[in-house]
Amino acid sequence: MITPDLSGKEFKLFQDFILENSGIFLDINREDSLRISLFSRITAKGFRDYYEYYSFLRYDALGEEEFKELLSLITINETYFFRNPSHFKFLKEYILTPLISERALYGKGIKIWSAGCSTGEEPYSMAITILEVFGFYKNLNIEILATDVSLKALDKAKKGIYSLHSLKLIDEKIKNKYFVPVDKNRFKLKDKVKEIVKFEYFNLIKEPYPLIEMGGWDIIFCRNVTIYFKIESIIRVIHNFYNSLKNDGYFFIGYAETLQQISSEFLPFKWNDIFIYKKEMRDLSLEEKDVNEKETGITEKKIERKSFNKAILSRGLYSKAMKFFEQKDFSQALRKVREVLEIDPQMAEAHFLAGKIHADSHRFVEAVESCQWAIQLVPLFLAAHFFLGVVYDKMGQPQEAINEFRKVIYIDGDFGLAYFNIARIYQLQGEDEKSLKEYTNAIKIFQKSSSEKALEFSEEITSELLIQTCRQNIERIKGFINKKNE
Numbered sequence: 001m002i003t004p005d006l007s008g009k010e011f012k013l014f015q016d017f018i019l020e021n022s023g024i025f026l027d028i029n030r031e032d033s034l035r036i037s038l039f040s041r042i043t044a045k046g047f048r049d050y051y052e053y054y055s056f057l058r059y060d061a062l063g064e065e066e067f068k069e070l071l072s073l074i075t076i077n078e079t080y081f082f083r084n085p086s087h088f089k090f091l092k093e094y095i096l097t098p099l100i101s102e103r104a105l106y107g108k109g110i111k112i113w114s115a116g117c118s119t120g121e122e123p124y125s126m127a128i129t130i131l132e133v134f135g136f137y138k139n140l141n142i143e144i145l146a147t148d149v150s151l152k153a154l155d156k157a158k159k160g161i162y163s164l165h166s167l168k169l170i171d172e173k174i175k176n177k178y179f180v181p182v183d184k185n186r187f188k189l190k191d192k193v194k195e196i197v198k199f200e201y202f203n204l205i206k207e208p209y210p211l212i213e214m215g216g217w218d219i220i221f222c223r224n225v226t227i228y229f230k231i232e233s234i235i236r237v238i239h240n241f242y243n244s245l246k247n248d249g250y251f252f253i254g255y256a257e258t259l260q261q262i263s264s265e266f267l268p269f270k271w272n273d274i275f276i277y278k279k280e281m282r283d284l285s286l287e288e289k290d291v292n293e294k295e296t297g298i299t300e301k302k303i304e305r306k307s308f309n310k311a312i313l314s315r316g317l318y319s320k321a322m323k324f325f326e327q328k329d330f331s332q333a334l335r336k337v338r339e340v341l342e343i344d345p346q347m348a349e350a351h352f353l354a355g356k357i358h359a360d361s362h363r364f365v366e367a368v369e370s371c372q373w374a375i376q377l378v379p380l381f382l383a384a385h386f387f388l389g390v391v392y393d394k395m396g397q398p399q400e401a402i403n404e405f406r407k408v409i410y411i412d413g414d415f416g417l418a419y420f421n422i423a424r425i426y427q428l429q430g431e432d433e434k435s436l437k438e439y440t441n442a443i444k445i446f447q448k449s450s451s452e453k454a455l456e457f458s459e460e461i462t463s464e465l466l467i468q469t470c471r472q473n474i475e476r477i478k479g480f481i482n483k484k485n486e
Ligand SMILES: C[S@@+](CC[C@H](N)C(=O)[O-])C[C@H]1O[C@@H](n2cnc3c(N)ncnc32)[C@H](O)[C@@H]1O
Pocket: 022, 023, 024, 075, 076, 077, 078, 079, 080, 083, 115, 116, 117, 118, 119, 122, 147, 148, 149, 150, 153, 202, 203, 204, 205, 222, 223, 224, 225, 254
Protein backbone atom coordinates (compact mmCIF):
# COMPACT_ATOMS: atom_id res chain seq x y z
CA MET A 1 0.00 0.00 0.00
CA ILE A 2 1.45 3.38 -0.92
CA THR A 3 1.95 5.81 1.91
CA PRO A 4 2.12 9.52 1.15
CA ASP A 5 5.41 9.75 3.04
CA LEU A 6 8.71 9.08 1.32
CA SER A 7 11.27 7.56 3.66
CA GLY A 8 14.89 8.76 3.58
CA LYS A 9 15.89 5.47 1.95
CA GLU A 10 13.22 5.74 -0.74
CA PHE A 11 14.14 9.35 -1.47
CA LYS A 12 17.81 8.34 -1.91
CA LEU A 13 16.85 5.48 -4.23
CA PHE A 14 14.95 7.79 -6.60
CA GLN A 15 17.42 10.63 -6.19
CA ASP A 16 20.25 8.36 -7.43
CA PHE A 17 18.17 6.86 -10.21
CA ILE A 18 17.10 10.26 -11.53
CA LEU A 19 20.65 11.60 -11.29
CA GLU A 20 22.03 8.62 -13.19
CA ASN A 21 19.41 8.76 -15.93
CA SER A 22 18.87 12.48 -16.46
CA GLY A 23 21.73 14.31 -14.78
CA ILE A 24 19.19 16.13 -12.61
CA PHE A 25 20.19 16.28 -8.95
CA LEU A 26 17.26 16.65 -6.59
CA ASP A 27 18.48 18.08 -3.32
CA ILE A 28 16.61 17.63 -0.09
CA ASN A 29 14.54 20.78 -0.78
CA ARG A 30 12.95 18.98 -3.71
CA GLU A 31 11.88 16.02 -1.59
CA ASP A 32 8.32 17.23 -1.32
CA SER A 33 7.89 17.82 -5.03
CA LEU A 34 9.48 14.43 -5.83
CA ARG A 35 7.04 12.74 -3.45
CA ILE A 36 4.08 14.42 -5.17
CA SER A 37 5.37 13.46 -8.64
CA LEU A 38 5.98 9.84 -7.62
CA PHE A 39 2.60 9.62 -5.94
CA SER A 40 0.90 10.90 -9.05
CA ARG A 41 2.62 8.36 -11.37
CA ILE A 42 2.24 5.44 -8.94
CA THR A 43 -1.51 5.98 -8.55
CA ALA A 44 -1.97 6.63 -12.28
CA LYS A 45 -0.26 3.32 -13.15
CA GLY A 46 -1.69 1.29 -10.22
CA PHE A 47 1.57 0.31 -8.54
CA ARG A 48 1.43 -0.81 -4.91
CA ASP A 49 4.34 1.16 -3.48
CA TYR A 50 7.48 3.16 -4.24
CA TYR A 51 9.64 0.02 -4.47
CA GLU A 52 7.42 -1.64 -7.05
CA TYR A 53 7.46 1.55 -9.11
CA TYR A 54 11.24 1.78 -8.75
CA SER A 55 11.73 -1.82 -9.98
CA PHE A 56 9.49 -1.11 -12.95
CA LEU A 57 11.53 1.96 -13.88
CA ARG A 58 14.84 0.16 -13.51
CA TYR A 59 14.14 -3.31 -14.87
CA ASP A 60 10.99 -3.39 -16.99
CA ALA A 61 11.20 -3.08 -20.78
CA LEU A 62 8.67 -0.24 -20.55
CA GLY A 63 10.54 1.44 -17.70
CA GLU A 64 12.26 3.90 -20.03
CA GLU A 65 8.95 5.17 -21.40
CA GLU A 66 7.54 5.53 -17.90
CA PHE A 67 10.66 7.42 -16.82
CA LYS A 68 9.86 10.01 -19.51
CA GLU A 69 6.47 10.55 -17.87
CA LEU A 70 8.08 10.95 -14.47
CA LEU A 71 10.67 13.39 -15.86
CA SER A 72 7.87 15.55 -17.27
CA LEU A 73 6.70 16.05 -13.69
CA ILE A 74 10.12 16.61 -12.17
CA THR A 75 11.69 19.08 -14.58
CA ILE A 76 11.52 22.81 -14.06
CA ASN A 77 10.35 24.36 -17.30
CA GLU A 78 10.46 28.07 -16.54
CA THR A 79 11.23 30.00 -19.73
CA TYR A 80 9.99 32.91 -21.83
CA PHE A 81 10.54 34.49 -25.23
CA PHE A 82 13.84 36.34 -25.70
CA ARG A 83 15.07 35.38 -22.24
CA ASN A 84 18.49 37.06 -21.86
CA PRO A 85 17.91 39.49 -24.74
CA SER A 86 21.64 40.11 -25.28
CA HIS A 87 21.99 36.52 -26.47
CA PHE A 88 19.48 37.14 -29.26
CA LYS A 89 20.98 40.51 -30.10
CA PHE A 90 24.41 38.91 -30.44
CA LEU A 91 22.93 36.00 -32.38
CA LYS A 92 21.27 38.41 -34.80
CA GLU A 93 23.98 40.98 -35.31
CA TYR A 94 27.23 39.10 -34.88
CA ILE A 95 26.56 35.52 -35.87
CA LEU A 96 23.42 34.88 -37.81
CA THR A 97 23.55 37.66 -40.36
CA PRO A 98 27.18 37.14 -41.45
CA LEU A 99 26.87 33.38 -41.06
CA ILE A 100 23.67 33.22 -43.08
CA SER A 101 25.20 35.43 -45.71
CA GLU A 102 28.14 33.10 -46.02
CA ARG A 103 25.99 29.98 -45.97
CA ALA A 104 23.54 31.48 -48.45
CA LEU A 105 26.49 32.13 -50.68
CA TYR A 106 27.92 28.64 -50.46
CA GLY A 107 24.63 26.85 -49.87
CA LYS A 108 25.92 24.95 -46.85
CA GLY A 109 23.00 25.68 -44.55
CA ILE A 110 22.96 26.44 -40.85
CA LYS A 111 22.20 24.06 -38.04
CA ILE A 112 21.04 25.39 -34.69
CA TRP A 113 20.25 23.30 -31.65
CA SER A 114 18.21 24.49 -28.69
CA ALA A 115 19.05 21.85 -26.09
CA GLY A 116 16.67 21.86 -23.13
CA CYS A 117 14.16 23.96 -25.03
CA SER A 118 11.34 23.47 -22.52
CA THR A 119 8.04 24.78 -23.92
CA GLY A 120 9.63 26.24 -27.05
CA GLU A 121 10.07 29.93 -26.30
CA GLU A 122 13.84 29.75 -26.83
CA PRO A 123 13.90 28.06 -30.27
CA TYR A 124 10.93 30.14 -31.43
CA SER A 125 12.81 33.29 -30.37
CA MET A 126 15.61 32.08 -32.66
CA ALA A 127 13.11 31.55 -35.47
CA ILE A 128 11.64 35.03 -35.00
CA THR A 129 15.19 36.44 -35.04
CA ILE A 130 15.80 34.72 -38.38
CA LEU A 131 12.56 36.13 -39.81
CA GLU A 132 13.44 39.57 -38.49
CA VAL A 133 16.83 39.44 -40.22
CA PHE A 134 15.62 38.13 -43.57
CA GLY A 135 11.87 38.61 -43.69
CA PHE A 136 11.53 35.05 -44.97
CA TYR A 137 12.72 31.52 -44.26
CA LYS A 138 12.20 29.56 -47.45
CA ASN A 139 15.44 28.96 -49.40
CA LEU A 140 17.63 29.88 -46.44
CA ASN A 141 18.51 26.29 -45.61
CA ILE A 142 18.37 26.79 -41.86
CA GLU A 143 17.45 24.08 -39.42
CA ILE A 144 16.50 24.54 -35.78
CA LEU A 145 16.28 21.39 -33.70
CA ALA A 146 14.77 21.84 -30.25
CA THR A 147 15.03 19.02 -27.71
CA ASP A 148 13.97 18.36 -24.16
CA VAL A 149 13.24 15.47 -21.80
CA SER A 150 9.86 16.77 -20.75
CA LEU A 151 7.20 15.30 -23.04
CA LYS A 152 4.67 17.67 -21.55
CA ALA A 153 6.84 20.69 -22.35
CA LEU A 154 7.45 19.40 -25.91
CA ASP A 155 3.71 18.96 -26.43
CA LYS A 156 3.06 22.52 -25.38
CA ALA A 157 5.90 23.72 -27.59
CA LYS A 158 4.39 22.02 -30.64
CA LYS A 159 1.02 23.66 -29.98
CA GLY A 160 2.65 27.09 -29.81
CA ILE A 161 0.08 28.77 -27.57
CA TYR A 162 1.54 31.09 -24.95
CA SER A 163 0.42 33.16 -21.99
CA LEU A 164 1.32 36.78 -21.38
CA HIS A 165 4.02 35.61 -18.96
CA SER A 166 5.92 33.99 -21.84
CA LEU A 167 5.54 37.12 -23.91
CA LYS A 168 6.60 39.57 -21.23
CA LEU A 169 9.76 40.69 -23.07
CA ILE A 170 8.17 40.85 -26.51
CA ASP A 171 7.22 44.28 -27.81
CA GLU A 172 3.82 44.97 -29.36
CA LYS A 173 5.16 45.10 -32.92
CA ILE A 174 6.72 41.64 -32.73
CA LYS A 175 3.66 40.28 -30.92
CA ASN A 176 1.30 41.50 -33.63
CA LYS A 177 3.59 40.30 -36.37
CA TYR A 178 4.15 36.73 -35.20
CA PHE A 179 1.19 35.87 -32.93
CA VAL A 180 -2.58 35.80 -33.17
CA PRO A 181 -4.69 36.23 -30.04
CA VAL A 182 -6.59 33.15 -28.85
CA ASP A 183 -8.27 34.98 -25.98
CA LYS A 184 -7.44 37.84 -23.62
CA ASN A 185 -4.44 36.11 -22.09
CA ARG A 186 -3.24 33.65 -24.71
CA PHE A 187 -1.53 34.05 -28.06
CA LYS A 188 -0.88 31.52 -30.81
CA LEU A 189 2.33 31.59 -32.77
CA LYS A 190 1.86 31.90 -36.53
CA ASP A 191 2.71 28.89 -38.70
CA LYS A 192 5.51 30.72 -40.47
CA VAL A 193 7.44 30.66 -37.15
CA LYS A 194 6.34 27.19 -36.09
CA GLU A 195 7.45 25.59 -39.36
CA ILE A 196 11.07 26.61 -38.73
CA VAL A 197 11.49 24.56 -35.55
CA LYS A 198 11.57 20.77 -35.23
CA PHE A 199 10.92 19.37 -31.73
CA GLU A 200 12.27 16.05 -30.48
CA TYR A 201 12.81 14.19 -27.26
CA PHE A 202 16.47 14.02 -26.31
CA ASN A 203 18.08 13.30 -22.98
CA LEU A 204 21.38 15.14 -22.66
CA ILE A 205 22.80 12.54 -20.35
CA LYS A 206 22.57 9.87 -23.07
CA GLU A 207 25.04 9.60 -25.90
CA PRO A 208 25.44 9.74 -28.87
CA TYR A 209 24.50 13.37 -29.42
CA PRO A 210 22.54 14.35 -32.54
CA LEU A 211 24.60 15.21 -35.62
CA ILE A 212 27.87 14.38 -33.88
CA GLU A 213 28.79 12.05 -36.72
CA MET A 214 27.73 14.47 -39.43
CA GLY A 215 29.91 17.47 -38.86
CA GLY A 216 27.85 19.00 -36.13
CA TRP A 217 26.09 22.21 -35.22
CA ASP A 218 26.87 25.82 -36.02
CA ILE A 219 25.13 27.15 -32.92
CA ILE A 220 24.07 25.45 -29.70
CA PHE A 221 22.00 27.03 -26.94
CA CYS A 222 21.91 25.13 -23.66
CA ARG A 223 20.73 27.68 -21.17
CA ASN A 224 19.48 27.09 -17.63
CA VAL A 225 19.46 23.33 -18.13
CA THR A 226 22.59 22.04 -16.39
CA ILE A 227 21.99 24.27 -13.33
CA TYR A 228 20.13 21.28 -11.91
CA PHE A 229 22.99 18.86 -12.67
CA LYS A 230 25.93 17.72 -10.55
CA ILE A 231 29.37 18.90 -11.63
CA GLU A 232 30.38 15.48 -13.10
CA SER A 233 27.31 15.48 -15.35
CA ILE A 234 27.87 19.12 -16.37
CA ILE A 235 31.47 18.38 -17.40
CA ARG A 236 30.32 15.40 -19.46
CA VAL A 237 27.47 17.28 -21.14
CA ILE A 238 29.58 20.34 -21.96
CA HIS A 239 32.31 18.15 -23.46
CA ASN A 240 29.66 16.45 -25.60
CA PHE A 241 28.44 19.85 -26.80
CA TYR A 242 32.00 20.79 -27.66
CA ASN A 243 32.33 17.65 -29.78
CA SER A 244 28.96 18.27 -31.42
CA LEU A 245 29.85 21.76 -32.60
CA LYS A 246 31.53 22.57 -35.89
CA ASN A 247 34.87 24.33 -35.77
CA ASP A 248 34.05 28.01 -35.24
CA GLY A 249 30.65 27.04 -33.83
CA TYR A 250 29.07 29.09 -31.03
CA PHE A 251 27.83 27.91 -27.66
CA PHE A 252 25.43 29.83 -25.39
CA ILE A 253 24.81 29.16 -21.71
CA GLY A 254 22.53 30.99 -19.25
CA TYR A 255 23.40 34.32 -17.59
CA ALA A 256 23.94 32.68 -14.24
CA GLU A 257 26.08 29.86 -15.62
CA THR A 258 29.81 29.63 -16.21
CA LEU A 259 32.25 27.23 -17.87
CA GLN A 260 34.97 28.05 -15.34
CA GLN A 261 36.24 24.85 -13.70
CA ILE A 262 34.09 22.94 -16.21
CA SER A 263 35.68 23.26 -19.62
CA SER A 264 38.83 24.87 -20.96
CA GLU A 265 38.05 23.68 -24.48
CA PHE A 266 35.95 26.67 -25.49
CA LEU A 267 37.23 30.12 -26.28
CA PRO A 268 35.24 32.60 -24.16
CA PHE A 269 34.42 36.15 -25.35
CA LYS A 270 32.86 38.86 -23.28
CA TRP A 271 30.35 41.03 -25.11
CA ASN A 272 28.40 43.65 -23.16
CA ASP A 273 27.03 41.78 -20.18
CA ILE A 274 27.38 38.26 -21.58
CA PHE A 275 29.96 35.59 -22.28
CA ILE A 276 29.79 33.72 -25.56
CA TYR A 277 31.79 30.59 -26.21
CA LYS A 278 33.39 29.52 -29.45
CA LYS A 279 34.82 26.23 -30.47
CA GLU A 280 38.49 26.69 -31.19
CA MET A 281 39.86 25.90 -34.62
CA ARG A 282 41.51 22.53 -34.55
CA ASP A 283 42.89 22.12 -38.02
CA LEU A 284 46.56 22.72 -37.19
CA SER A 285 48.56 19.86 -35.79
CA LEU A 286 50.42 20.48 -32.55
CA GLU A 287 53.76 20.66 -34.38
CA GLU A 288 52.45 23.25 -36.78
CA LYS A 289 51.06 25.19 -33.87
CA ASP A 290 54.52 25.22 -32.24
CA VAL A 291 56.19 26.47 -35.42
CA ASN A 292 53.49 29.04 -35.81
CA GLU A 293 54.10 30.31 -32.31
CA LYS A 294 57.87 30.43 -32.74
CA GLU A 295 57.81 32.18 -36.08
CA THR A 296 55.11 34.69 -35.49
CA GLY A 297 54.87 34.95 -31.75
CA ILE A 298 51.10 34.64 -32.16
CA THR A 299 49.29 31.57 -30.99
CA GLU A 300 46.49 30.05 -32.95
CA LYS A 301 44.10 31.12 -30.20
CA LYS A 302 45.23 34.70 -30.54
CA ILE A 303 44.81 34.63 -34.31
CA GLU A 304 41.27 33.48 -33.93
CA ARG A 305 40.57 36.00 -31.20
CA LYS A 306 41.95 38.70 -33.50
CA SER A 307 39.65 37.79 -36.37
CA PHE A 308 36.72 37.51 -34.00
CA ASN A 309 37.54 40.93 -32.54
CA LYS A 310 37.65 42.28 -36.08
CA ALA A 311 34.16 40.96 -36.66
CA ILE A 312 32.95 42.51 -33.39
CA LEU A 313 34.50 45.85 -34.32
CA SER A 314 33.04 45.94 -37.81
CA ARG A 315 29.56 44.97 -36.61
CA GLY A 316 29.72 47.64 -33.92
CA LEU A 317 30.57 50.26 -36.55
CA TYR A 318 27.84 48.90 -38.79
CA SER A 319 25.26 49.40 -36.00
CA LYS A 320 26.43 53.01 -35.67
CA ALA A 321 26.15 53.51 -39.43
CA MET A 322 22.63 52.09 -39.29
CA LYS A 323 21.69 54.56 -36.53
CA PHE A 324 23.00 57.53 -38.54
CA PHE A 325 21.09 56.26 -41.56
CA GLU A 326 17.85 55.97 -39.56
CA GLN A 327 18.39 59.53 -38.32
CA LYS A 328 18.86 60.53 -41.97
CA ASP A 329 22.39 61.76 -41.30
CA PHE A 330 23.62 60.31 -44.60
CA SER A 331 27.14 61.76 -44.62
CA GLN A 332 27.96 60.35 -41.15
CA ALA A 333 26.31 57.06 -42.10
CA LEU A 334 28.45 56.80 -45.23
CA ARG A 335 31.60 57.62 -43.29
CA LYS A 336 30.88 54.78 -40.83
CA VAL A 337 30.01 52.34 -43.61
CA ARG A 338 33.31 53.09 -45.28
CA GLU A 339 35.10 52.35 -42.01
CA VAL A 340 33.24 49.03 -41.82
CA LEU A 341 34.19 48.10 -45.36
CA GLU A 342 37.82 48.93 -44.73
CA ILE A 343 37.84 46.38 -41.92
CA ASP A 344 35.57 43.87 -43.60
CA PRO A 345 35.12 44.34 -47.36
CA GLN A 346 33.10 41.11 -47.48
CA MET A 347 30.20 42.40 -45.35
CA ALA A 348 27.28 42.29 -47.76
CA GLU A 349 24.89 44.29 -45.55
CA ALA A 350 27.41 47.14 -45.33
CA HIS A 351 27.54 47.34 -49.15
CA PHE A 352 23.75 47.26 -49.19
CA LEU A 353 23.55 50.03 -46.61
CA ALA A 354 25.98 52.07 -48.70
CA GLY A 355 23.60 51.51 -51.63
CA LYS A 356 20.64 52.83 -49.65
CA ILE A 357 22.61 55.88 -48.49
CA HIS A 358 23.66 56.68 -52.07
CA ALA A 359 20.09 56.27 -53.33
CA ASP A 360 18.71 58.55 -50.61
CA SER A 361 21.29 61.12 -51.67
CA HIS A 362 20.24 60.68 -55.35
CA ARG A 363 23.56 59.10 -56.36
CA PHE A 364 21.87 56.29 -58.27
CA VAL A 365 24.91 54.99 -60.18
CA GLU A 366 26.81 54.51 -56.91
CA ALA A 367 23.70 52.96 -55.37
CA VAL A 368 23.54 50.36 -58.15
CA GLU A 369 27.21 49.58 -57.76
CA SER A 370 26.93 49.06 -53.99
CA CYS A 371 23.84 46.83 -54.32
CA GLN A 372 25.62 44.78 -56.96
CA TRP A 373 28.55 44.27 -54.58
CA ALA A 374 26.15 43.08 -51.90
CA ILE A 375 24.49 40.67 -54.34
CA GLN A 376 27.80 39.38 -55.60
CA LEU A 377 28.67 38.46 -52.01
CA VAL A 378 25.23 37.06 -51.21
CA PRO A 379 23.32 36.06 -54.35
CA LEU A 380 20.07 35.42 -52.43
CA PHE A 381 20.09 38.84 -50.74
CA LEU A 382 16.39 39.54 -51.24
CA ALA A 383 16.32 43.11 -49.89
CA ALA A 384 19.27 44.09 -52.08
CA HIS A 385 17.59 42.71 -55.23
CA PHE A 386 14.35 44.48 -54.38
CA PHE A 387 16.05 47.77 -53.65
CA LEU A 388 18.14 47.51 -56.82
CA GLY A 389 14.89 47.05 -58.75
CA VAL A 390 13.52 50.23 -57.20
CA VAL A 391 16.70 52.15 -58.06
CA TYR A 392 16.69 50.93 -61.69
CA ASP A 393 13.05 51.98 -61.92
CA LYS A 394 13.92 55.44 -60.64
CA MET A 395 16.76 55.62 -63.19
CA GLY A 396 14.33 54.89 -66.03
CA GLN A 397 15.69 51.38 -66.70
CA PRO A 398 12.44 49.34 -66.58
CA GLN A 399 13.80 46.08 -67.99
CA GLU A 400 16.63 45.95 -65.44
CA ALA A 401 14.10 46.77 -62.72
CA ILE A 402 11.80 43.93 -63.82
CA ASN A 403 14.75 41.53 -63.86
CA GLU A 404 15.55 42.37 -60.24
CA PHE A 405 11.92 42.05 -59.11
CA ARG A 406 11.77 38.65 -60.85
CA LYS A 407 14.82 37.56 -58.86
CA VAL A 408 13.02 38.62 -55.68
CA ILE A 409 10.09 36.39 -56.66
CA TYR A 410 12.50 33.55 -57.38
CA ILE A 411 13.89 33.89 -53.83
CA ASP A 412 10.49 34.31 -52.20
CA GLY A 413 7.40 33.59 -54.26
CA ASP A 414 5.20 35.35 -51.68
CA PHE A 415 6.74 38.76 -52.07
CA GLY A 416 3.72 40.77 -53.19
CA LEU A 417 5.46 44.09 -53.72
CA ALA A 418 7.70 42.58 -56.40
CA TYR A 419 4.60 41.54 -58.41
CA PHE A 420 3.07 44.94 -57.75
CA ASN A 421 6.11 46.79 -59.10
CA ILE A 422 6.34 44.59 -62.18
CA ALA A 423 2.64 45.20 -62.84
CA ARG A 424 3.10 48.94 -62.47
CA ILE A 425 6.05 48.99 -64.90
CA TYR A 426 4.13 46.93 -67.49
CA GLN A 427 1.16 49.28 -67.08
CA LEU A 428 3.37 52.28 -67.83
CA GLN A 429 4.76 50.46 -70.85
CA GLY A 430 1.22 49.76 -72.13
CA GLU A 431 1.70 45.99 -71.74
CA ASP A 432 -1.92 45.61 -70.57
CA GLU A 433 -2.30 41.82 -70.48
CA LYS A 434 1.01 41.30 -68.67
CA SER A 435 0.16 44.05 -66.23
CA LEU A 436 -3.29 42.56 -65.45
CA LYS A 437 -1.69 39.20 -64.72
CA GLU A 438 0.86 40.65 -62.31
CA TYR A 439 -1.70 42.85 -60.47
CA THR A 440 -3.86 39.73 -60.00
CA ASN A 441 -0.87 37.84 -58.57
CA ALA A 442 -0.10 40.76 -56.27
CA ILE A 443 -3.68 40.86 -54.93
CA LYS A 444 -3.59 37.12 -54.18
CA ILE A 445 -0.43 37.58 -52.14
CA PHE A 446 -1.51 40.72 -50.31
CA GLN A 447 -4.64 38.84 -49.25
CA LYS A 448 -2.51 36.19 -47.56
CA SER A 449 -1.48 36.91 -44.00
CA SER A 450 2.20 36.37 -44.78
CA SER A 451 2.26 39.49 -46.91
CA GLU A 452 3.41 41.64 -43.97
CA LYS A 453 6.99 40.88 -44.91
CA ALA A 454 6.58 42.63 -48.23
CA LEU A 455 4.84 45.51 -46.52
CA GLU A 456 7.94 46.18 -44.46
CA PHE A 457 9.41 47.62 -47.62
CA SER A 458 6.44 49.84 -48.27
CA GLU A 459 6.63 51.85 -45.04
CA GLU A 460 3.22 53.29 -44.20
CA ILE A 461 1.19 51.50 -46.88
CA THR A 462 -1.20 48.81 -45.69
CA SER A 463 -2.09 45.64 -47.57
CA GLU A 464 -5.69 46.92 -47.93
CA LEU A 465 -4.46 50.05 -49.63
CA LEU A 466 -2.23 48.04 -51.96
CA ILE A 467 -5.11 45.70 -52.85
CA GLN A 468 -7.32 48.71 -53.50
CA THR A 469 -4.63 50.26 -55.73
CA CYS A 470 -4.23 47.00 -57.66
CA ARG A 471 -8.01 46.77 -58.18
CA GLN A 472 -8.28 50.39 -59.33
CA ASN A 473 -5.44 49.86 -61.80
CA ILE A 474 -7.02 46.63 -63.07
CA GLU A 475 -10.29 48.53 -63.67
CA ARG A 476 -8.39 51.31 -65.42
CA ILE A 477 -6.57 48.85 -67.72
CA LYS A 478 -9.77 46.92 -68.49
CA GLY A 479 -11.54 50.17 -69.32
CA PHE A 480 -8.67 51.09 -71.58
CA ILE A 481 -8.77 47.70 -73.34
CA ASN A 482 -12.56 47.99 -73.84
CA LYS A 483 -12.18 51.44 -75.34
CA LYS A 484 -9.52 50.15 -77.74
CA ASN A 485 -11.83 47.33 -78.83
CA GLU A 486 -14.86 49.55 -79.46
C1 LIG B 1 14.56 26.03 -17.02
S1 LIG B 1 14.28 25.21 -18.51
C2 LIG B 1 15.26 26.16 -19.60
C3 LIG B 1 14.57 26.49 -20.89
C4 LIG B 1 15.35 27.40 -21.82
N1 LIG B 1 16.56 26.78 -22.25
C5 LIG B 1 15.62 28.75 -21.19
O1 LIG B 1 16.75 29.04 -20.84
O2 LIG B 1 14.67 29.53 -21.06
C6 LIG B 1 15.24 23.75 -18.31
C7 LIG B 1 14.84 22.63 -19.25
O3 LIG B 1 15.86 21.64 -19.25
C8 LIG B 1 15.24 20.39 -19.45
N2 LIG B 1 16.15 19.30 -19.03
C9 LIG B 1 16.50 18.95 -17.78
N3 LIG B 1 17.29 17.87 -17.80
C10 LIG B 1 17.46 17.53 -19.09
C11 LIG B 1 18.17 16.51 -19.76
N4 LIG B 1 18.86 15.58 -19.10
N5 LIG B 1 18.12 16.46 -21.10
C12 LIG B 1 17.41 17.37 -21.79
N6 LIG B 1 16.72 18.38 -21.22
C13 LIG B 1 16.74 18.45 -19.87
C14 LIG B 1 13.99 20.49 -18.62
O4 LIG B 1 13.00 19.56 -19.02
C15 LIG B 1 13.57 21.93 -18.83
O5 LIG B 1 12.58 22.05 -19.82
